[in-house]
Amino acid sequence: MKQLLLLFAMMLFSSNSKVMAEVPANAGKTLMVYYSYTGNCREIVTTLTSQIEADVLEIQPAEKGLRYEANGYALGTELLNAINANPDDINSYPAIDPVSTSLNDYQNIIIVTPLWWSQMAAIMQTHLFQSASEMSGKHVGMIVSSHSSSIGGVVRDAKRLLPDVTWMGDALWINANNHGRRASLIENWLGTLNFAEEQTTMDKMYITIGEQTESVTLVGNNATKALMEKLKQAPVTVSLNSSGGFEIWGSLGFSLPTSNEQINAQPGDVILYNGSNICIFYGTNSWSYTRLGKIDGLNESELRSFLKAGESNISVTLSLSSGETGLTPNLSTEGDGNIYSLSGQRIAKPSHGIYIKNNKKVKL
Numbered sequence: 001m002k003q004l005l006l007l008f009a010m011m012l013f014s015s016n017s018k019v020m021a022e023v024p025a026n027a028g029k030t031l032m033v034y035y036s037y038t039g040n041c042r043e044i045v046t047t048l049t050s051q052i053e054a055d056v057l058e059i060q061p062a063e064k065g066l067r068y069e070a071n072g073y074a075l076g077t078e079l080l081n082a083i084n085a086n087p088d089d090i091n092s093y094p095a096i097d098p099v100s101t102s103l104n105d106y107q108n109i110i111i112v113t114p115l116w117w118s119q120m121a122a123i124m125q126t127h128l129f130q131s132a133s134e135m136s137g138k139h140v141g142m143i144v145s146s147h148s149s150s151i152g153g154v155v156r157d158a159k160r161l162l163p164d165v166t167w168m169g170d171a172l173w174i175n176a177n178n179h180g181r182r183a184s185l186i187e188n189w190l191g192t193l194n195f196a197e198e199q200t201t202m203d204k205m206y207i208t209i210g211e212q213t214e215s216v217t218l219v220g221n222n223a224t225k226a227l228m229e230k231l232k233q234a235p236v237t238v239s240l241n242s243s244g245g246f247e248i249w250g251s252l253g254f255s256l257p258t259s260n261e262q263i264n265a266q267p268g269d270v271i272l273y274n275g276s277n278i279c280i281f282y283g284t285n286s287w288s289y290t291r292l293g294k295i296d297g298l299n300e301s302e303l304r305s306f307l308k309a310g311e312s313n314i315s316v317t318l319s320l321s322s323g324e325t326g327l328t329p330n331l332s333t334e335g336d337g338n339i340y341s342l343s344g345q346r347i348a349k350p351s352h353g354i355y356i357k358n359n360k361k362v363k364l
């Protein structure tokens with residue numbers, strides 16, 4: 001009887017709920033970005049949203065009512081020819097409606113695009129060209145819909161337009177023959193993707209160099225979890241050296257768990273290299289790294305000055321947001337309303353960080 005009840009409950013559950021694809025429980029937020037001229041990609045997105053939790057963004061051409069297929073696909077061909085002639089110039093791409101969705105909140109992006117003449121539809125190419133830098137570092141997957149042509153050219157376009165993303169897996173091809181079976185194709189495909197981890201816990205770490213302390217927003221992964229545990233015990237001071245004109249780096253003196261992937265490091269990025277080295281970037285470099293976090297709110301020249309770019313044996317202290325830097329404040333001088341560093345020096349123009357004011361640690 002118990003078994004019958006269980007079976008009944010399971011049937012009830014499966015008939016009333018979405019067919020949820022096997023996406024890891026800790027996957028980060030996903031955005032689906034699509035363009036559809038004749039409705040097939042829209043149907044694919046509807047199927048996708050029945051299988052995973054994701055927000056949806058539709059890309060629309062600025063000029064409405066155009067018939068890309070008229071006169072033997074003349075307009076569609078013309079738009080692609082213009083892009084192919086000058087792919088690095090924004091003026092080669094057809095105008096699209098402005099997009100207000102910020103990609104900051106999303107770790108995963110799924111592109112759904114039609115194929116036009118064995119290439120990515122021109123309207124979607126415009127969007128990717130415009131948002132390439134915002135998409136940098138995201139995990140990206142792609143579904144391509146065509147009548148019958150295979151999708152190698154669309155994959156090439158996507159890689160040209162988005163050089164700095166992490167591809168979640170192979171693109172999925174849906175065509176006129178299998179469009180009706182898209183639900184199972186999509187479900188299987190979603191199960192193969194490498195989704196980025198959730199980043200709900202935006203923990204902070206602090207970096208102190210000389211008199212200046214800056215906050216770092218950490219990503220949520222096993223490396224930062226282990227680093228937080230280490231810093232809970234005591235701040236860590238390391239000696240870093242400038243290298244390559246883009247970073248200061250050196251040994252942490254201990255190892256952290258790695259989840260290396262090709263990363264195009266940007267100014268402010270704090271990164272783990274080879275499991276036991278910390279790299280802090282004031283320039284850019286592409287390598288296989290594990291991301292730790294990013295220094296908050298400093299531009300490139302502020303980063304160069306903070307990180308003492310070009311110098312050697314730079315003493316860098318990593319600590320937690322509690323303000324433990326390992327330095328002992330000189331409280332006797334600090335009850336006068338002025339701002340003092342943790343080592344007791346008066347700071348006329350403090351930047352972001354932890355200071356002493358009226359005998360108390362304050363975060364500015």
Ligand SMILES: Cc1cc2nc3c(=O)[nH]c(=O)nc-3n(C[C@H](O)[C@H](O)[C@H](O)COP(=O)(O)O)c2cc1C
Pocket residue numbers: 035036037038039040041042068069073076077113114115116117118145146147148149150
């Ligand atoms: C301008 C244009 C060019 C196309 N070129 C091809 C092609 O070369 N090969 C192909 O198989 N399908 C081609 N198609 C068909 C679309 O790829 C296919 O119908 C797709 O499902 C459309 O997606 P949508 O309905 O979301 O716009 C083309 C469609 C258009 C509008």
